[in-house]
């Protein structure tokens with residue numbers, strides 16, 4: 001048998017397995033590793049895994065020397081606001097002066113400022129801008145991305161954002177999951193009439209479904225935005241219409257969005273900085289993935305991070321994401337998030353790698369497709385410029401990716417691999 005590609009001389013081959021359910025609690029501590037390994041690919045799938053010494057006898061059209069470095073599955077970023085117009089660097093002085101995130105929003109800035117720029121941008125402009133961010137994510141080792149709408153707050157712009165995500169999915173070989181986040185903020189004119197806005201967004205769900213523009217429905221459940229009861233009604237309707245569910249839950253105040261996510265069997269509950277003990281206990285009894293976004297806490301200058309350690313010790317499934325967006329977390333670098341998870345959430349390196357592979361894949365409903373490496377799985381993988389897997393969260397703020405592959409094809413390479 002002659003394989004398409006053989007990667008040999010791998011120092012550590014990380015082999016998280018695709019699984020029917022996310023890894024929960026103690027299961028997250030287990031990261032299967034093969035040392036001095038090799039891996040062969042054919043037709044975009046992993047076809048053979050063995051030792052580097054056995055690989056001497058393996059034939060392939062192309063052979064790559066991993067130079068004793070680490071190889072992992074392609075990373076999955078399960079929470080991004082990838083498509084938006086403009087930028088918000090003008091908010092930095094407000095942040096420095098201590099103006100809270102929700103106050104900036106209540107004053108017509110924040111999300112609402114990005115809504116204005118996104119409404120004004122053409123579909124083509126948005127595709128070009130988002131492409132730049134996608135390519136940067138890929139360069140950091142990401143091969144699957146969840147992307148949300150939510151900067152339109154009205155039909156045309158929300159659909160425009162979702163069409164942009166569809167166009168990106170066509171343009172790039174990586175995998176995209178699309179989420180409709182119409183109820184992301186209360187648009188001007190709807191304050192006090194939130195129920196009417198939610199109704200409009202719920203009606204839009206039908207059109208989105210018919211045009212197959214989104215897989216998930218999401219809502220920002222927070223003080224001054226949407227209540228738990230409004231979120232429940234909207235998400236129930238979305239579920240009936242066939243959408244998977246996600247919730248921006250308990251980011252700033254402990255409203256009970258976490259419990260709601262579990263009640264509705266959402267794929268994920270995201271943020272959870274203020275999640276209560278009760279909410280965390282309910283997560284642990286469910287398969288809803290806690291998607292933690294420590295980059296946002298860092299960027300908003302807060303002291304208290306989501307209780308990642310406690311969540312895992314309580315038995316919950318945890319994933320990590322960038323939350324890339326123009327206001328509360330302006331980075332495409334998921335590796336930085338992995339460092340924050342080690343430094344601030346007290347997660348171990350094994351838990352961190354599982355959180356950006358298998359569990360992140362489950363958070364976007366792709367646990368059987370991406371996030372794992374085993375015979376038969378999609379050959380989405382990364383050769384890292386690091387001596388061991390513990391090294392990545394330790395050496396922070398730089399890009400450690402050397403070569404990124406998607407379905408067996410090299411899609412990015414650092415300038416200095418040699």
Ligand SMILES: N=CN[C@@H](CCC(=O)O)C(=O)O
Nearest residue numbers: 111220296323325326327328
């Ligand atoms: N918290 C709500 N939405 C985004 C922020 C969006 C923005 O500020 O533009 C988030 O997940 O952090």
Ligand SMILES: [Zn+2]
Nearest residue numbers: 079081248323
């Ligand atoms: Zn978000």
